Amino acid sequence: MKAEIIAVGSELILGSTLNTNSQYLTKRLSEIGIDVLYHTTLKDNRDQLKEVIDIGLKRADLLIFTGGLGPTGDDFTKEVVSEALGLELVLDNSIEDDIRSYFNKTNKVMTPNNIKQAYIPEGSKPIKNDLGTAPGIFIEKDGKTVVLLPGPPREMKHMFDKYVMPLIKQDYIIKVVTLKTIGIGESNLETIIKDIIEKNDNPTVATYAGDGLVDIKIVARGDNESEVMKLLEETVAKIKDRIGESIYSYNDEGIEEVVFKILKEKNYKIAFAESCTGGLVSSRFTQIPGVSEVFDRGIVTYSNMSKMEELNVSRLTLDRYSAVSEETALEMAKGLMDKTNVDIALSITGYAGPPSGEDEPVGLVYIGIASRDKSKVIKTRLNGDRISIQNKAALKAFNELRKFLLNM
Amino acid sequence: MKAEIIAVGSELILGSTLNTNSQYLTKRLSEIGIDVLYHTTLKDNRDQLKEVIDIGLKRADLLIFTGGLGPTGDDFTKEVVSEALGLELVLDNSIEDDIRSYFNKTNKVMTPNNIKQAYIPEGSKPIKNDLGTAPGIFIEKDGKTVVLLPGPPREMKHMFDKYVMPLIKQDYIIKVVTLKTIGIGESNLETIIKDIIEKNDNPTVATYAGDGLVDIKIVARGDNESEVMKLLEETVAKIKDRIGESIYSYNDEGIEEVVFKILKEKNYKIAFAESCTGGLVSSRFTQIPGVSEVFDRGIVTYSNMSKMEELNVSRLTLDRYSAVSEETALEMAKGLMDKTNVDIALSITGYAGPPSGEDEPVGLVYIGIASRDKSKVIKTRLNGDRISIQNKAALKAFNELRKFLLNM
Numbered sequence: 001m002k003a004e005i006i007a008v009g010s011e012l013i014l015g016s017t018l019n020t021n022s023q024y025l026t027k028r029l030s031e032i033g034i035d036v037l038y039h040t041t042l043k044d045n046r047d048q049l050k051e052v053i054d055i056g057l058k059r060a061d062l063l064i065f066t067g068g069l070g071p072t073g074d075d076f077t078k079e080v081v082s083e084a085l086g087l088e089l090v091l092d093n094s095i096e097d098d099i100r101s102y103f104n105k106t107n108k109v110m111t112p113n114n115i116k117q118a119y120i121p122e123g124s125k126p127i128k129n130d131l132g133t134a135p136g137i138f139i140e141k142d143g144k145t146v147v148l149l150p151g152p153p154r155e156m157k158h159m160f161d162k163y164v165m166p167l168i169k170q171d172y173i174i175k176v177v178t179l180k181t182i183g184i185g186e187s188n189l190e191t192i193i194k195d196i197i198e199k200n201d202n203p204t205v206a207t208y209a210g211d212g213l214v215d216i217k218i219v220a221r222g223d224n225e226s227e228v229m230k231l232l233e234e235t236v237a238k239i240k241d242r243i244g245e246s247i248y249s250y251n252d253e254g255i256e257e258v259v260f261k262i263l264k265e266k267n268y269k270i271a272f273a274e275s276c277t278g279g280l281v282s283s284r285f286t287q288i289p290g291v292s293e294v295f296d297r298g299i300v301t302y303s304n305m306s307k308m309e310e311l312n313v314s315r316l317t318l319d320r321y322s323a324v325s326e327e328t329a330l331e332m333a334k335g336l337m338d339k340t341n342v343d344i345a346l347s348i349t350g351y352a353g354p355p356s357g358e359d360e361p362v363g364l365v366y367i368g369i370a371s372r373d374k375s376k377v378i379k380t381r382l383n384g385d386r387i388s389i390q391n392k393a394a395l396k397a398f399n400e401l402r403k404f405l406l407n408m
Numbered sequence: 409m410k411a412e413i414i415a416v417g418s419e420l421i422l423g424s425t426l427n428t429n430s431q432y433l434t435k436r437l438s439e440i441g442i443d444v445l446y447h448t449t450l451k452d453n454r455d456q457l458k459e460v461i462d463i464g465l466k467r468a469d470l471l472i473f474t475g476g477l478g479p480t481g482d483d484f485t486k487e488v489v490s491e492a493l494g495l496e497l498v499l500d501n502s503i504e505d506d507i508r509s510y511f512n513k514t515n516k517v518m519t520p521n522n523i524k525q526a527y528i529p530e531g532s533k534p535i536k537n538d539l540g541t542a543p544g545i546f547i548e549k550d551g552k553t554v555v556l557l558p559g560p561p562r563e564m565k566h567m568f569d570k571y572v573m574p575l576i577k578q579d580y581i582i583k584v585v586t587l588k589t590i591g592i593g594e595s596n597l598e599t600i601i602k603d604i605i606e607k608n609d610n611p612t613v614a615t616y617a618g619d620g621l622v623d624i625k626i627v628a629r630g631d632n633e634s635e636v637m638k639l640l641e642e643t644v645a646k647i648k649d650r651i652g653e654s655i656y657s658y659n660d661e662g663i664e665e666v667v668f669k670i671l672k673e674k675n676y677k678i679a680f681a682e683s684c685t686g687g688l689v690s691s692r693f694t695q696i697p698g699v700s701e702v703f704d705r706g707i708v709t710y711s712n713m714s715k716m717e718e719l720n721v722s723r724l725t726l727d728r729y730s731a732v733s734e735e736t737a738l739e740m741a742k743g744l745m746d747k748t749n750v751d752i753a754l755s756i757t758g759y760a761g762p763p764s765g766e767d768e769p770v771g772l773v774y775i776g777i778a779s780r781d782k783s784k785v786i787k788t789r790l791n792g793d794r795i796s797i798q799n800k801a802a803l804k805a806f807n808e809l810r811k812f813l814l815n816m
Contacts, residue, residue, distance in 0.1 A: 013444055013446075022427075036421055037451065037453075038421075038456070041446065041448075059459070277691070278691050278695070278703075279691035280694075282691075283686050283798075286688075286710065287686070287794065290764070291710075295710045297709055297714035300694070302694065302699075302704060302706070303700065303703075305749070309747075356698070
């Protein structure tokens with residue numbers, strides 16, 4: 001099945017809002033084996049929309065529209081799509097009730113405009129919107145499937161996952177496993193598992209790179225659960241054999257989350273001492289809900305003075321080896337262990353750039369890890385601009401932590 | 409002039425890479441008065457690309473392609489566009505020299521494939537790529553302008569701004585001013601400056617909201633610099649009159665950068681003590697190059713113990729008023745002043761959610777600020793999920809800092 005995703009909204013074209021809906025829908029559709037061929041984005045303009053629909057109906061079997069379902073005069077996706085398909089709009093009483101009860105519940109004032117949202121094309125199925133007022137629409141006509149969803153990502157995702165996915169599911173079972181890897185480049189990885197990727201049958205295997213990480217997505221299909229699971233397990237085992245050390249999650253989790261779960265399971269507390277990452281390690285870690293169970297504190301020691309005062313790094317070490325050195329990284333981690341009651345401490349120091357002096361090796365980063373009875377320092381050289389080096393350093397730090405923890 | 413932006417690349421369609429190029433180009437084109445009507449994204453597929461070009465040439469005057477200019481077999485944007493326009497590809501010696509010298513400089517191995525990049529459509533202008541090997545192409549034919557740019561955002565942006573913008577400039581002067589505001593909702597702001605927005609002539613005024621901030625973009629055009637500047641200044645003055653307090657930059661700077669510049673100018677040092685934001689304030693601040701001139705340290709006191717040990721918050725205060733209270737915020741900021749040598753200290757404590765207890769008012773945040781002789785606490789209630797509350801709290805913290813600093 002070939003699909004096109006059409007995002008309607010002047011805010012997407014004028015550059016004020018980044019279109020993330022199309023990417024989300026493509027990911028979800030790929031997982032069930034639907035081939036998305038095009039993304040089209042256009043302003044709130046009836047004539048343009050009409051043209052885009054005509055083009056879409058010619059080149060795809062499934063059209064998913066996002067946006068333009070609201071109550072205002074700018075919202076006419078439903079009207080124009082219905083017209084293009086030759087369908088009349090009819091009042092749906094259940095939607096009308098839903099809208100009225102939404103306004104009652106939220107104490108907002110309902111305008112006559114809102115009732116416009118209760119009209120749907122004849123013969124179509126309304127899609128419930130649990131998080132807003134604009135319902136979606138599911139239309140099947142002349143071998144084409146057309147789905148209309150509201151623009152706000154939260155509403156759109158919820159409706160798509162809960163109500164649309166079951167409607168467009170194929171007549172076979174699809175299962176997806178995502179292996180998350182770190183420390184192995186995408187082209188290197190592709191070479192190592194080339195034969196598995198190129199088989200490209202069932203399951204299909206594809207790599208997705210970004211920001212120093214590469215995900216491997218394995219999609220299997222079959223008539224029943226056990227058949228599909230068997231296919232997946234065989235392929236996962238083959239890949240694990242070759243690059244097992246680089247895989248940090250078999251379950252589509254972020255590396256911070258993996259570290260969090262290991263700490264929680266071991267009942268360990270952790271603290272961070274950061275220099276070049278400036279708090280990014282702490283900040284990423286504390287995006288996880290419930291992290292207070294394992295996270296005690298983070299110290300961003302940006303100045304040399306703060307490294308001495310907060311972490312007891314010696315003046316001699318800073319003078320002799322500089323703030324970016326194995327010795328400083330080690331003293332930072334050990335100093336943090338000494339001042340706290342945690343089980344493990346991580347330090348990170350390096351040059352994120354741009355260079356302030358001539359002999360500053362931008363991208364040189366040291367990561368120190370200390371527990372009560374062990375410690376180590378990892379030296380690495382990262383590339384990219386300041387923000388990219390900070391991001392890669394933080395990811396590398398979490399991965400080194402993960403490996404250290406697994407041997408604790 | 410009507411434009412369409414066409415992004416070519418399977419990685420954009422398969423969902424592994426978010427398409428940010430189209431948004432960037434639209435913003436830049438809007439600034440010089442070019443109306444972008446469509447964004448189209450498609451896979452690396454010759455037939456689809458051919459169709460998209462035909463559609464584009466019918467509905468737009470300016471087509472900008474990104475992606476598919478690399479040396480591999482998947483890269484054929486140039487070939488397919490040339491074919492569609494009926495242009496032969498010819499070897500450009502200056503590009504060949506550039507590519508050879510790039511490989512010499514970076515010590516990478518050049519393959520015969522790379523020479524493919526030195527061929528350009530007859531009569532077109534090559535666009536230099538200072539940051540990579542794939543040159544861009546600028547074509548004018550039959551009243552249409554077609555621009556080809558490489559996909560990597562860093563290369564693409566640099567080439568567009570430096571080389572393409574001057575080529576597609578209109579025959580009048582365009583100047584843009586971006587006013588950055590905080591603390592005033594978009595619809596509220598639109599009401600206050602409704603008459604100015606609705607004039608919508610020259611200059612045009614538009615608002616762009618995101619993440620608690622609203623930008624106001626003012627675009628003026630005219631025959632000469634002084635005429636354009638006068639138009640801009642008049643409009644800026646009008647807007648300043650009404651919402652001057654909410655404007656933190658007249659110069660398109662981030663709020664962190666504004667705070668950094670004030671600190672630098674006053675020769676002040678700063679330190680942060682964070683709880684609910686978990687290091688986000690430090691992390692955002694240290695994304696600015698050169699921030700070590702003003703930033704001493706940050707302490708992420710996540711546990712109560714760390715608040716007591718690091719910042720000397722009293723056990724009594726924590727017990728009586730809890731960790732999220734005006735009293736704790738104040739003691740955090742004052743404690744940080746006492747232990748450091750900085751001129752100003754900021755603290756932040758609150759509930760980022762999700763709620764761990766029944767009576768936890770998610771979104772309640774206290775921001776404390778202390779200097780040697782003054783201190784204050786700001787209470788606020790933010791909405792959204794965990795990450796959104798953390799982001800909004802960090803932005804609010806920077807804005808409160810900015811206001812405090814201006815009165816110091």
